[in-house]
Amino acid sequence: MKAITLVSPREISVVDDWPEPECGPGEVIVQMRGVGLCGTDLAAFDGKAAVPAFPWIIGHEGGGDIVRVGADVSDRAVGDRVVIEPNIGCGHCAACAAGRSSLCETRLSVGFGMSGLLAERVAIPADYTWVVDRSTPDVALACFEPLVVAHNAVRRAGVRPGDDALVVGAGSVGQLICHALAQAGAQPWVTEPHPGRMQLALTLGAKAAQDRDGVLYPFVFETSGVKPVWENALTSVAKGGLLSLVGFTREPVELVPMDVVRNQITIRGHLIYDHPADFPATLEAVRAGTLVAEQAVQARYSADDAVAAFAAVREVPGKTWIDFSDWYGTPGG
Template identity: 55%
Template sequence: MRAIVLTEPQAVALVNDWPDPEPGPGDVVVAIRAVGLCGSDLSVYDGDRAVPSLPWVMGHEGGGEIVATGPGVVDRHVGQRVVIEPNYCCFDCVACRNGRTSACDRRRIVGMNDPGLLAERVAVPARFTWPVPATVSDGALGCTEPLAVARTAVRRSGVAPGDRCLVVGAGSQGLFTCQTLLAAGAQVSVTEPHEGRLELAEQLGAKRVETAEVEPFPLVFDTAGVPAAWDTSLRAVAGGGTVVMIGMSRSPVSVSTRELVQRQVTIVGSLIYDHPTDFSATAAAVADGSVTPEQVLQAGSHPENAAAAFAKAREAPGKSWIDLSSWREESA
């Protein structure tokens, strides 16, 4: 079986002898058609995020068709087109029992501590696959997961129609956040140093603002997660307003508790989504066409060009993804 693997930091290889997956009880095998690339994948690619072993199959944003089912699977079947929810919660810890599966302390993360999706076929727990119509494009399969992250952050923010919002950063996560806020009826502004990304945000309907000209916003969504972006976010949020942190960095940032208290600013960290409702709702929105994540996509890269796609993803405008549909069509 073919797979795209990390052999060492910043070295990606296409191999032809990766082991075929066997579905265990409750599993399905999915023939992958598309895999998106995001900042978490790039942290693995760079060697900043340790993985269990090398070589390692990366990738966690994707989907395809079910080609086999394991014992006990009754609500999924061969031939279904599905998108994969790549964070497998334990359902047993305190967080899971309280419905906050995003905080599960035993979470298995595809492509991080569980094998990734950049392979011809992968075994996946059936309950973490979401059927979608055949009309859902391959590209949409590769970006439903980051869209779910954006939609969940917007849900947690409590945004209402007409609210003025600033999105800090117009990488793919920032673009999906813009798209989600606009769909919710918010007034969306965006700040971003990369001209190509700003142009994409404007095409979605967001208004560009220069950092020096930012006026206070009741809601700020920090999707960049770097110290410079944090400074912008804190400066831009209005008194009594909320900063929703989506992007992450290990680098420390500074803020005085005096400022937070006197300005009465709320800081909300929004990590992924909570199973099952956030992901199922996103898959349904993609399926019925009420949101079109393809607006954020670049052209898909062929598997043979995966190394170049990883190398360029950090600076590219729009969402980078690997198009594995040719593999599926060859084996069908």
């Protein structure tokens, strides 16, 4: 089958002789229709995030149509259109049992611990595919996973209608947090140095926070993971407020405990989403028309042009996605 492979750091190659995935018990084979690219993929592309071997298939944001179901799978069928939840909990540790698969120590990430989505067909545990309406466009399949991250960050923060929230950084997750905040009836304010990203955030309902020196916010979402920006984010939280950390850095940062204690600030790390609750919660919001997955999309590349997609992705202010429609119906599909 065809696949988009990472041959070595910074080298992508589209091949047509990648082995077909095997459909194990409890798994389904998904014919991919759309895959989004994000900073995590770029970290692997750049060689900054290790992959198990070369050549390797990365990609973790996407969906398609089920073309085969494995033994023991009774609640998914050939022809179902699905989005893929690409972080697979072990299913039996304390964290997984408590519905906190994001804390599972042996959680497998698609594209890192297991082969990724940038291929014609992929094998995925059936429970980690979520059936969507048959009419769901490919672009929405490609953009659904980061929407779950953003929606879940906003839900967990407990934002209410009328609340002001500062969003630090307007990469695709920052933009989708703006979208989720606006749809929750809150007012997102955004700081972002890149003019194109800022513009896109404004179209999603955010207002520019740059000129509001000294204004404090009950909710601050830090999505940049950049050290000096992190420190500004902390000092922008109002008394009794929440700093939700979505972006991350390994660099140590300055924090004055007295300020945090006196102002009774909550600092909360937010990583991805939990199985099985969070994907269905976002699916429900999309079905109701409250959230739109493809809000931040700005660039589309055909799967055969994946080399160009990776070359250009950093320059695109919004989301880049890979369209697999040229690959439908090839042998084995």
